[in-house]
Amino acid sequence: MVKPAPADESPNNVVSTSEEFREGGYGWVCVACTAIINAHTWGINAAYGVFLSYYLSSDVFPGTSSLDYAFIGGLSIGCAMLIAPLGAFLSQRVSNRLVLNLGAIIQAIALITTSFVKTNWQLFLSQGIAFGFGMGFCFVASVSVPSYWFAQKRSLANGIASGGSGLGGLIYSLATEKMLQELGIAWTARILGILAFTMNMICGNLLRVPAHAQAARKASKLDLSSLWSLDYFLLLAWAFLSALAYVVLLFSLPSYSVAIGLTQQQGSLAGALLSLGQAIGRPGVGLLSDRWGRFPVTIVATFLAGFLSLVLWIFADSAGLTYFFAVVVGLFSGTFLAAMSPITAEVVGLIGLPPAVGIFCLVLCPPLTVAEPIALQLRNSSRDSKPYIRVQIFVGVVYIGAAGFLMTLWLLKIRRSRSAQNAARVS
Numbered sequence: 001m002v003k004p005a006p007a008d009e010s011p012n013n014v015v016s017t018s019e020e021f022r023e024g025g026y027g028w029v030c031v032a033c034t035a036i037i038n039a040h041t042w043g044i045n046a047a048y049g050v051f052l053s054y055y056l057s058s059d060v061f062p063g064t065s066s067l068d069y070a071f072i073g074g075l076s077i078g079c080a081m082l083i084a085p086l087g088a089f090l091s092q093r094v095s096n097r098l099v100l101n102l103g104a105i106i107q108a109i110a111l112i113t114t115s116f117v118k119t120n121w122q123l124f125l126s127q128g129i130a131f132g133f134g135m136g137f138c139f140v141a142s143v144s145v146p147s148y149w150f151a152q153k154r155s156l157a158n159g160i161a162s163g164g165s166g167l168g169g170l171i172y173s174l175a176t177e178k179m180l181q182e183l184g185i186a187w188t189a190r191i192l193g194i195l196a197f198t199m200n201m202i203c204g205n206l207l208r209v210p211a212h213a214q215a216a217r218k219a220s221k222l223d224l225s226s227l228w229s230l231d232y233f234l235l236l237a238w239a240f241l242s243a244l245a246y247v248v249l250l251f252s253l254p255s256y257s258v259a260i261g262l263t264q265q266q267g268s269l270a271g272a273l274l275s276l277g278q279a280i281g282r283p284g285v286g287l288l289s290d291r292w293g294r295f296p297v298t299i300v301a302t303f304l305a306g307f308l309s310l311v312l313w314i315f316a317d318s319a320g321l322t323y324f325f326a327v328v329v330g331l332f333s334g335t336f337l338a339a340m341s342p343i344t345a346e347v348v349g350l351i352g353l354p355p356a357v358g359i360f361c362l363v364l365c366p367p368l369t370v371a372e373p374i375a376l377q378l379r380n381s382s383r384d385s386k387p388y389i390r391v392q393i394f395v396g397v398v399y400i401g402a403a404g405f406l407m408t409l410w411l412l413k414i415r416r417s418r419s420a421q422n423a424a425r426v427s
Helices: 027-039 040-045 049-059 067-093 096-112 118-140 147-151 154-182 184-206 211-219 230-259 264-292 292-311 317-334 335-347 352-379 389-426
Strands: none
Touching: 027 040, 027 118, 027 147, 027 154, 027 184, 040 049, 040 067, 040 118, 040 154, 040 264, 049 067, 049 230, 049 264, 049 292, 049 317, 067 096, 067 118, 067 184, 067 352, 096 118, 096 184, 118 184, 118 352, 147 154, 147 335, 154 335, 184 389, 211 292, 230 264, 230 292, 230 317, 230 335, 230 352, 230 389, 264 317, 292 317, 292 335, 292 389, 335 352, 335 389, 352 389
């Protein structure tokens, strides 16, 4: 139980009251708003797998290679991570509301201008760079907010909020496929832009940082000492590898489905089912993390994402098996996005969370940008019986490696805790 600052210390986008507030409260509204923002940023971005499959099977932009198309999806996520430190700084020192509104406007402009592009370099600017900048501002200004409202249920709150991207990915993967077939690219992009702008603006202006946290963030000096620790480097290694595997899986599954003989619509459904798994799995992982510990549950979830890719995806040669794999692996594949804020808070503390998340996102920029081009380079000829075998092995091994780094961090924390307890007994 925490006492917030007096009302006269509250800037805009801060909830304050002279009474004590219990865990949650308006925080549940913030969880819902963050989930909706995730649905209209990461969820729409997840639908790029449908765009990619459509681009690869048609000649929309003549002269554009499959590698170029793949790079656009990674570029949008990479730019989101690249702009995140600036967004984190503005969020901490100026206002969350400013960053959220700016992100909503940039993302909407990016999607709407995509409907007018005629060449591939224009597509790079709109659906790649501009969309990524807008998504990055929305993401970094919203991702840490639920953590300020919760302590005991922090992982659950973040899991529900992060699950919005899975639900958005499910809805928009199916909707994008239908709109592309019936309306074409232009109106599909315009509709997505209008929806994203409306929902992100509404939720961005409802999102609040509690007064005690906002006052502490503004009053605190920028201390980066904890960001140079071994613990934080191990955390970044886990995130780096998890992000690399996640994007390869996210964007490759629809095109993999088409490569094994399924239709374009069936491939879109596979991507949608992956998002459905994430919508269920992220809150579930959050709930288990609050009960059994954030580190052990996140380690197991990360390991299972890799294990399932090695033992199930490789043998998924039919629609039924592919759909089953998509749902099951979706339960664990996006864990790093749900666990990012609560685990980072355990490593650097709540006051250091905004700059830590900003640097966290900056480190994720390279793997998120190059993941899908790497997958295309690993893909074998479509004439091979298993054209994605190297992609599948890559995803599995990288996820398991990520789990190893987080396991190392957890064991170090346990060792330090035991050493401190022994020292306390001796003294």
